[in-house]
Every structure is written in C-alpha cells, then in structure tokens.
Amino acid sequence: MTLKSKTAVITGSTSGIGLAIARALAKEGVNIVINGLGDAAEIEKTRAGIESEFGVKAVYSPANMLKSDEIEEMVRLGERTFGSVDILVNNAGIQFVSPVEDFPVEKWDQIIAINLSSAFHAIRAAVPGMKARKWGRIINTASAHSLVASPFKSAYVAAKHGIAGLTKTVALEVATHGITVNCISPGYVWTPLVENQIPDTMKARGLTKEQVINDVLLEAQPTKQFVTVDQVAATAVFLCSDAASQMTGTNLSMDGGWTAK
Numbered sequence: 001m002t003l004k005s006k007t008a009v010i011t012g013s014t015s016g017i018g019l020a021i022a023r024a025l026a027k028e029g030v031n032i033v034i035n036g037l038g039d040a041a042e043i044e045k046t047r048a049g050i051e052s053e054f055g056v057k058a059v060y061s062p063a064n065m066l067k068s069d070e071i072e073e074m075v076r077l078g079e080r081t082f083g084s085v086d087i088l089v090n091n092a093g094i095q096f097v098s099p100v101e102d103f104p105v106e107k108w109d110q111i112i113a114i115n116l117s118s119a120f121h122a123i124r125a126a127v128p129g130m131k132a133r134k135w136g137r138i139i140n141t142a143s144a145h146s147l148v149a150s151p152f153k154s155a156y157v158a159a160k161h162g163i164a165g166l167t168k169t170v171a172l173e174v175a176t177h178g179i180t181v182n183c184i185s186p187g188y189v190w191t192p193l194v195e196n197q198i199p200d201t202m203k204a205r206g207l208t209k210e211q212v213i214n215d216v217l218l219e220a221q222p223t224k225q226f227v228t229v230d231q232v233a234a235t236a237v238f239l240c241s242d243a244a245s246q247m248t249g250t251n252l253s254m255d256g257g258w259t260a261k
C-alpha cells in the first residue's frame with residue numbers, strides 16, 4: 001500500500017516534532033496541511049520547501065488551537081484543497097512549569113485547550129470524511145507524561161493523560177470503519193518546547209542549566225539520550241502503513257525506557 005496522494009493535517013507543524021512528521025509524510029507522497037504559529041515568512045519558506053523537496057502539495061492553515069471554529073476550518077481547508085483529510089496528526093502543544101498553587105489559571109486553560117481539546121475538535125471535524133472513505137489514521141502526540149507525572153507540570157500531565165483516554169475512546173468508536181487512532185508518547189525530545197522550559201525548571205527547582213539537562217531531563221531516561229524528532233516521525237509514518245492497520249487504541253512509548261521504571 002502507498003500513502004501517495006493521501007492528505008495529512010498536522011497541527012503544530014511549524015516546528016519540532018510536527019514539522020518532522022509533516023516532512024516524513026511528504027516524503028511518502030502525502031499532501032500536507034501545515035499549521036502552527038510563527039513568523040509568516042519562515043512558515044512560507046517551510047511550506048514551499050516541503051513542496052519543492054518532496055514534490056507534493058502543501059498548504060498552510062493559520063488555525064489557532066485555542067479556537068474550535070478555526071480548527072474545524074483547518075480540516076475543511078484540507079478537504080477543499082485536496083478532496084480529503086486521510087491522516088490527522090494532533091500534535092500542537094505547549095508547556096508551563098510551576099508549582100500548582102502558583103499555576104496561572106489562564107495557563108491551565110490554554111494548556112488544556114491546546115494540548116487536549118484541540119484534538120477533540122479536529123477529530124470531530126475529520127472523522128465523518130474518514131468514515132465515508134472507510135480509511136483514516138489519527139495519531140496524537142501524547143508524551144511519557146500521558147503515563148506518569150512530574151512535579152510542577154499539573155496542566156500538561158492532566159492534558160496528556162486526557163489525550164491517552166481520548167485516543168482509546170475514539171479508537172473503539174471508529175474501529176469498524178477502517179480508521180485507526182493511536183498516540184505516540186515520546187520522552188524528552190530536543191525541540192524548542194524542551195529548550196524553553198529549562199529556565200522555568202531552573203527557577204522552580206533552584207538548579208543550573210546543566211543540572212536541569214542532566215539531573216532532571218536525562219535523569220528520567222535510562223538511555224541518557226534525547227529522542228529525535230525523526231524517530232517520532234518514522235513511527236508516525238509506520239502507524240499510517242498497512243502493517244499497522246490492526247494497531248489501534250495503543251499508546252506507543254518512545255522514551256528511552258523512562259516509563260519502564
């Protein structure tokens with residue numbers, strides 16, 4: 001089976017893991033809807049680069065994952081432009097690190113909206129088309145924090161546990177329609193999301209940058225190595241393949257052994 005000429009919507013694909021997934025799917029011949037925040041000229045460079053490098057079509061949706069109507073429009077953009085949305089990767093996410101009693105209420109609301117509710121809105125919009133075509137792949141970027149917790153990340157851990165539950169629930173609902181729903185749970189992947197939380201973790205735990213990297217981040221991973229964005233992307237491509245058609249409702253850990261402890 002080939003993925004050529006299928007269409008994928010990848011949320012949060014202007015950076016990090018989402019961008020790697022978009023590029024890996026484009027390499028398989030999939031047309032791409034990229035999405036995410038960032039500098040307009042940079043995003044256009046990324047979009048045009050996907051087209052020229054992989055010979056597929058790519059469009060950009062500026063949908064803000066805080067807004068349900070914009071999320072629905074992102075899916076419709078894919079359907080209007082390419083005729084279908086076959087693959088949906090719910091990947092956009094943010095982090096905020098703070099003791100629970102100081103956790104800003106608006107940060108809690110944002111994290112639950114972007115890291116959890118946006119997946120619900122996108123799935124809700126994409127499933128009818130997938131059902132009609134009897135084929136679909138929904139992949140949610142969860143996290144090791146969908147299985148275990150770390151202190152000072154209450155909203156993130158709650159949202160990621162929620163994503164794991166949403167994945168299982170929707171997988172059961174669409175199981176007889178040729179649609180699989182899975183999540184990938186990376187440990188620490190070296191992306192802007194990880195880099196940007198280092199100063200807050202330094203503050204919350206009273207540590208230096210080196211101590212945060214070695215004693216907090218890599219401390220969690222028995223392999224003592226970061227996961228790469230390309231490893232996560234390769235797993236997403238595998239989940240889209242025929243070989244993975246009986247894998248649904250699973251939570252695939254890629255965490256250097258973190259959650260085996």
Ligand code: NAD
Pocket residue numbers: 011012013014015016017018035036037038063064065066091092093094114115141142143144185186187188189190191192193194
């Ligand atoms: P990143 O910061 O590099 O990318 C996040 C993406 O989400 C960006 O494209 C950003 O523009 C987009 N985004 C943020 N807010 C948005 C909004 N309101 N509307 C639309 N797009 C928005 O981070 P990343 O590390 O690549 O994270 C991607 C996903 O992987 C997240 O869900 C994150 O929780 C998860 N994850 C990351 C790690 C890690 O160690 N980096 C580990 C496990 C899980």
